[in-house]
Amino acid sequence: MTRTPVAVLASGTGTNLRALIEDSAAPDCPYRIAVVGSDRANAGALAIATESGIPTTVVPRRAHPDRESFDRAMLAALAPYAPDWLCLAGYMRLVTPAFLAAYPNRVLNIHPALLPAFRGLHAQRQAFEAGVKIAGCTVHLVSEETDAGPIVAQAAVQVLADDDAESLRLRILDAEHELYPRVVRWAAQGRIRLHGGRVAIAP
Ligand code: GRF
Numbered sequence: 227m228t229r230t231p232v233a234v235l236a237s238g239t240g241t242n243l244r245a246l247i248e249d250s251a252a253p254d255c256p257y258r259i260a261v262v263g264s265d266r267a268n269a270g271a272l273a274i275a276t277e278s279g280i281p282t283t284v285v286p287r288r289a290h291p292d293r294e295s296f297d298r299a300m301l302a303a304l305a306p307y308a309p310d311w312l313c314l315a316g317y318m319r320l321v322t323p324a325f326l327a328a329y330p331n332r333v334l335n336i337h338p339a340l341l342p343a344f345r346g347l348h349a350q351r352q353a354f355e356a357g358v359k360i361a362g363c364t365v366h367l368v369s370e371e372t373d374a375g376p377i378v379a380q381a382a383v384q385v386l387a388d389d390d391a392e393s394l395r396l397r398i399l400d401a402e403h404e405l406y407p408r409v410v411r412w413a414a415q416g417r418i419r420l421h422g423g424r425v426a427i428a429p
Contacts, residue, residue: 227254227256229250229255229256229257229258229414230256230257230258230310230311230413230414230415231257231258231259231260231307231308231309231310232257232258232259232260232309232310232311232312232313232410232413232414233259233260233261233262233263233304233307233309233311233312233313234246234259234261234262234263234271234275234312234313234314234315235262235263235264235300235312235313235314235315235317235319236262236263236264236269236271236272236314236315236316236317237264237265237266237269237271237316237317237318237319238266238269238270238271238316238318239269239270239271239316240269240270240271240272240273240274240275240315240316241399241402241403242315242316242336242402242403242406243259243262243271243274243275243315244274244403245402245403245404245406245407246259246313246315246406246407246410247259247274247275247278247280248407249407249410249411250407255411256411256414256415257311257410257411257413257414259275259280260280260281260307260308260309261280261281261282261283261304261307261309262274262275262280262281262282262283263282263283263284263285263300263303263304264282264283264284264285264317265284265285265286265287265296265300265317265318265319266284266286266287266318267284267286271315271316272284281307283300283303283304285299285300285303287319293319293320293321293322294322294324296319297319297321297322297324297325298324300325301324301325301328310332310413310414311329311332311333311334311410311413311414312329312332312333312334313333313334313335313406313410313413314333314334314335314336314368315336315406316336317335320372321333321368323370326368326369326370331367331418331420332413333367333368334365334366334367334368334378334409334410334413335365335366335367335368335373335375336363336364336365336402336405336406337349337363337364337365337366337373338350338363338395338398338399338402339352339353339361339362339363339364339398340353340360340361340362340363340364340380340382341364341366341373341374341377341380342373342374343356343358344356345372345373345374346372346373350391350394350395350398351391351395353385353394354385354389354390354391354394355391358385359384359385360382360383360384360385361382361383361384361385361394361397361398362380362381362382362383362398362401363380363381363398363401363402363405364377364379364380365377365378365379365380365405365406365409366378367418367420367425376420376423376424376425377425378409378412378418378425378427379405379408379409379412379427380405381401381402381404381405382401383397383398383400383401384397412427416428417429
């Protein structure tokens with residue numbers, strides 16, 4: 227089976243990357259992680275990739291005066307691995323139109339809230355502080371507006387009476403680790419279709 231090459235971009239701990247790596251080890255998995263890119267040389271995600279024998283590439287923020295030249299450098303660093311999809315997983319950069327133009331409707335992101343509620347940073351804390359009783363996570367196609375692209379899939383978790391922001395964050399993270407691999411499989415199978423700004427998953 228030829229597996230679809232994907233790139234994962236991460237700036238932080240890398241637990242979603244780990245979930246994707248574990249999923250990609252399954253014999254029936256339709257994708258493989260061809261490269262992991264980061265803007266932070268000390269990202270935990272890079273160590274996780276290296277442990278698994280996955281190539282990594284780092285483009286330091288400071289090396290580029292503006293976001294567009296940074297994005298062009300990241301695209302150039304990923305290009306030798308020829309990924310079909312880019313999967314943002316805790317990637318703490320806002321991407322530019324130049325970046326999206328290189329992968330039209332082929333950039334996924336995971337966000338730790340049920341969008342369109344609680345966009346932006348610390349979404350789990352925002353949800354906790356709002357007192358919602360159902361929280362969750364969203365995988366969406368990345369568009370120019372932050373956390374506003376077409377929704378591909380969501381998973382809900384309950385907010386429990388004795389939760390604090392941290393326990394809720396961890397419960398959402400567990401849901402992320404289930405959801406993201408499922409969606410990346412759909413992406414690799416060519417099942418994510420966009421019609422009139424909405425995503426449908428082809429059977
Ligand atoms: C996740 O909560 C993800 O939803 C958000 O950043 C966090 C990354 O966590 N975009 P990890 O690095 O995958 O552990």
